[in-house]
Amino acid sequence: MKAFQDFYTEEFSHCYGCGRLNEYGLHLKSYWLDDDPTSDTAIAHYTPPEYATGGYPQNVYGGLIAALLDCHGNGTAAAAGYRHFGRDMGSLPSLRYVTAHLGLDYLAPTPMGSPLDLRATIQEVTDRKVVMHLELWAEQRLRVEGRMVSVLLR
């Protein structure tokens, strides 16, 4: 399956977190859960590099977690937007979403050394915005959750 971000047009593919054209970037990739295009949940996986630690070297940097969830949310919003408008992903003119609000609750430290499991579940889609619940899991435990509002760029 192609990731949501792989449908972004070239001009919008420079994101440090998820742009395929950013050679220094993290290249996060988001997909519908179980590759089911009717799902309301999208997932992404990412294993932080060794230097992406928080204050203590055994924990993942909270800022990286915010950044990954932000990219995953905007990718999910784009996929939800195409579905909302009844259009194929990647069809032109492209639908691009950007963050209006990102609110995160850090429930527990996130350990280094294992893949992070990111989830975005769609709560509301209008012609203007997508509202999502976000979760970050590591080692089968919920570490961070939050809410995000992505808005369609005009």
Place this chain on the structure above:
Amino acid sequence: MKAFQDFYTEEFSHCYGCGRLNEYGLHLKSYWLDDDPTSDTAIAHYTPPEYATGGYPQNVYGGLIAALLDCHGNGTAAAAGYRHFGRDMGSLPSLRYVTAHLGLDYLAPTPMGSPLDLRATIQEVTDRKVVMHLELWAEQRLRVEGRMVSVLLR
């Protein structure tokens, strides 16, 4: 003046965003406004590298903004905590704060190519937590604002 982060003990100085011992990190440095240790506002400045773009190459990556504000907030919380407890910054046992909640509203795109001006203003300090209002300015315009709750690590 020494930055707040320069008082962190060695074991807590590995943060990718602001740890002095993270050789790949961003090394964000936070200070009281006007170097006034009685101020309720702390500032930091950071100019993103060329690759830290959002989807469009002319804008700063929103995830980086979240990460920088998170580090700036936790540094400010530590400084506020030492002041709250009537202790010198860096005195032992150290007071370390971590993010409980980070909520950001992205008001306008943040342009690449100029220094970012980060601000954290203390709204509430208790024995357990510090609540702050966060702002990110670029080119004399407010781009992102938010609220953060940092809690004291036991």
